[in-house]
Amino acid sequence: MDGVDQLIPVPDTDTQTYWEGCKRSELLIQRCLSCEKLYFYPRMLCPHCMGRKYEWVKVSGRGVVYSYTLIRRPPVSGLEVPYILAIVELEEGVRMMSNIIDCKEDEIDIGMKVEVIFQPVSDEIYLPKFRPVKG
Amino acid sequence: MKEQSIRAKTAIVGIGETAVGKLPGKTSMQLMAEASAQAIEDAGLKKDDVDGVLVSYSLAEPSFMYCSFFSEYMGIKPHFSAAVHLGGASMCSLVGHAAAAINAGICSTVLIARGDPQRTGFSRQGVVAMSTEVGHRQFEAPYAPLTAGIYAMVARRHMHEFGTTSEQLAEIAVTMRYHASMNDNAQMRDPITIDDVLNSKLVADPLHVLDCCLVSDGGGAIVVTSAERANDLRKPPVYILGFGEGHSHYHIIQAESLVTSGCKDAARRAFAMSGLTPADIDVAEIYDCFTTTVLVDLEDLGFCEKGEGGRFVQGGRITFGGELPVNTHGGLLSQAHIAGMLHIVEAARQLRGEAGRRQVHGAQTAVVTGNGGSLSAHAVLVLGTEGVL
Numbered sequence: 001m002d003g004v005d006q007l008i009p010v011p012d013t014d015t016q017t018y019w020e021g022c023k024r025s026e027l028l029i030q031r032c033l034s035c036e037k038l039y040f041y042p043r044m045l046c047p048h049c050m051g052r053k054y055e056w057v058k059v060s061g062r063g064v065v066y067s068y069t070l071i072r073r074p075p076v077s078g079l080e081v082p083y084i085l086a087i088v089e090l091e092e093g094v095r096m097m098s099n100i101i102d103c104k105e106d107e108i109d110i111g112m113k114v115e116v117i118f119q120p121v122s123d124e125i126y127l128p129k130f131r132p133v134k135g
Numbered sequence: 136m137k138e139q140s141i142r143a144k145t146a147i148v149g150i151g152e153t154a155v156g157k158l159p160g161k162t163s164m165q166l167m168a169e170a171s172a173q174a175i176e177d178a179g180l181k182k183d184d185v186d187g188v189l190v191s192y193s194l195a196e197p198s199f200m201y202c203s204f205f206s207e208y209m210g211i212k213p214h215f216s217a218a219v220h221l222g223g224a225s226m227c228s229l230v231g232h233a234a235a236a237i238n239a240g241i242c243s244t245v246l247i248a249r250g251d252p253q254r255t256g257f258s259r260q261g262v263v264a265m266s267t268e269v270g271h272r273q274f275e276a277p278y279a280p281l282t283a284g285i286y287a288m289v290a291r292r293h294m295h296e297f298g299t300t301s302e303q304l305a306e307i308a309v310t311m312r313y314h315a316s317m318n319d320n321a322q323m324r325d326p327i328t329i330d331d332v333l334n335s336k337l338v339a340d341p342l343h344v345l346d347c348c349l350v351s352d353g354g355g356a357i358v359v360t361s362a363e364r365a366n367d368l369r370k371p372p373v374y375i376l377g378f379g380e381g382h383s384h385y386h387i388i389q390a391e392s393l394v395t396s397g398c399k400d401a402a403r404r405a406f407a408m409s410g411l412t413p414a415d416i417d418v419a420e421i422y423d424c425f426t427t428t429v430l431v432d433l434e435d436l437g438f439c440e441k442g443e444g445g446r447f448v449q450g451g452r453i454t455f456g457g458e459l460p461v462n463t464h465g466g467l468l469s470q471a472h473i474a475g476m477l478h479i480v481e482a483a484r485q486l487r488g489e490a491g492r493r494q495v496h497g498a499q500t501a502v503v504t505g506n507g508g509s510l511s512a513h514a515v516l517v518l519g520t521e522g523v524l
């Protein structure tokens with residue numbers, strides 16, 4: 001009951017399209033049709049200009065680590081520690097929280113180039129995580 | 136300018152503080168009532184003199200219409216009543232709300248209280264709910280962030296941009312502990328060294344256990360009234376000279392910066408209202424949920440340049456006899472975590488000259504900060520004695 005399962009996101013009418021995209025391995029971000037800025041997390045109006053018309057843009061899924069930490073005391077059971085928690089800044093400018101996977105403890109650094117990978121955590125939810133870009 | 140209008144129009148006239156630490160069986164209502172009774176008596180007032188009641192909330196015992204419940208428990212029938220949900224910024228924010236309401240003639244004497252059995256009062260479900268509530272439910276929480284993890288990312292970014300070190304963060308924890316060693320009502324009183332901090336377990340790199348605040352049962356309260364009324368009461372008035380808030384985001388992924396916070400905006404407003412500058416401040420009670428927060432706040436308050444916080448906290452500058460004694464009671468890191476209420480109580484004590492062994496000699500001005508959420512909600516108070524009016 002207090003395990004990692006209870007962290008699984010439950011989509012709502014703001015976010016359904018985002019999670020459907022993740023299931024297809026597409027990272028979808030909203031772009032405001034009034035001011036043309038991208039914004040994240042998904043919502044029904046633009047936090048820059050209050051515009052209520054938007055489109056979903058498939059972004060590259062590439063970005064850099066803006067900051068990170070190694071969590072050693074997880075909030076729920078069922079997680080292997082340490083794991084890397086990060087804020088990733090996408091090429092397109094918006095920031096997301098995620099975990100960096102396939103990355104050694106001593107390799108992670110601010111500015112590291114990363115790319116998205118979608119990890120299934122339930123039948124419906126594929127969680128976007130990031131891994132170092134090779135080479 | 137309108138911002139000038141509430142400067143020195145109100146004062147803190149009563150303070151109360153319960154025992155802190157592990158207080159099994161104490162309820163939120165008991166802790167708030169004990170602190171409040173002390174504060175009202177300290178002011179030389181009766182409960183029926185109180186016509187405004189402001190509170191935050193209880194995490195251990197969440198309650199619908201919490202402020203109504205508390206007023207009823209106290210036997211007070213106020214005509215100004217509210218509960219705010221601004222995390223660690225709540226209490227400083229409420230002082231501003233009280234000052235504004237009194238100045239507007241809505242009420243004359245406001246009781247502000249906080250009390251929560253956070254150490255021993257949580258149910259098992261409550262603990263689980265709390266730990267999974269950190270971060271946006273869909274876009275942060277799935278990555279298991281921890282509050283400490285969020286502030287660790289703040290620390291890491293500060294280190295990256297400015298070369299701040301773990302030793303510098305540790306010096307903050309060491310100093311708070313030293314101050315707590317002089318406070319009989321502190322949870323952790325045994326002195327520690329920088330090595331002790333660095334050798335304590337990592338919670339979320341680069342933050343160690345000793346970089347993180349305590350978890351406490353306990354309560355605190357103050358009474359605020361008009362400056363005219365304050366003059367007739369028992370204790371020297373602690374004037375509210377300046378107040379400001381700054382709210383930049385809620386979720387950390389929405390923060391424009393991890394190294395500059397809404398404290399900067401709040402501080403600019405509070406100092407402008409007070410007519411004072413950081414150079415005029417004798418003592419600072421800075422919200423210290425993590426050592427990181429103290430560093431960022433000291434910079435955002437203007438005590439040093441952005442990025443200089445690490446050097447600023449070194450060499451005894453933030454202890455007694457230094458340039459700016461910080462958290463003279465031991466703070467959330469070593470006294471107790473009562474959501475910042477006791478930072479305000481301690482500031483008042485310092486300005487009354489009642490701080491005993493830890494009195495900052497001749498303290499006439501103080502700044503107090505509150506920080507809630509993920510560097511999200513900020514409130515800043517500038518307080519002063521009659522001598523600086």
Ligand SMILES: [Zn+2]
Binds near residue numbers: 049
């Ligand atoms: Zn827009």
